[in-house]
Amino acid sequence: MNLRILKKLSKRAAPLLPLLDDKRKQFRAERQDSYTGMIIRARKHWERGRSSHPDLFNDDMLKRPARDGKGGWIYMTPPSHPLKGTIMVGAVSGYYEPEWDEQTSWEALECIVRDYFCDWSEDGPTPTRQFRTPSDVLRGAHDIVADRK
Incomplete structure (x- = not known):
């Protein structure tokens, strides 16, 4: 859904x-x-962000190193807010x-x-x-x- x-x-x-x-x-x-x-579960709607602290992530998040050379991590997490x-x-x-x-x-x-x-x-x-x-x-x-x- x-x-x-x-x-x-x-x-x-x-x-x-x-x-x-x-x-x-x-x-x-x-x-x-x-x-x-x-x-x-539709990842299109997941919230995305950047962080320089890899220890702040929990199990329901996806994370990967940033590829743009600026360092840090890119993360995705399921949304907790419904649409307006x-x-x-x-x-x-x-x-x-x-x-x-x-x-x-x-x-x-x-x-x-x-x-x-x-x-x-x-x-x-x-x-x-x-x-x-x-x-x-x-x-x-x-x-x-x-x-x-």
Whole structure:
């Protein structure tokens, strides 16, 4: 999945969330202001930069020596921000130290649908339905809404 597809799927998921009793606030992401927990594997969208300190890199980054003769390292890391305009859901959680918690509407819908189609036992969750593609998740959401009517 890339950031563009995430934005389109979030747009499709947003009207389904209130029907599935997700009452969190919906809003559009601002540039470099909102965060996503999805791992974006399309390297075209990875953030790039230069550093002269090779010990600052972690395992999810790609690094290589700079080839322009100026020294240092060129690094790439998966994005942590969705595209501007991606529909997000968020709410304040916590009691003594409340914090803002947010995710894309696609992440929220996928979590609700996968949890609904699981049998919970002492051995752990057992999925009752397979979700291989985004259309399977959307179909599952429509089935949940139809069951509640």
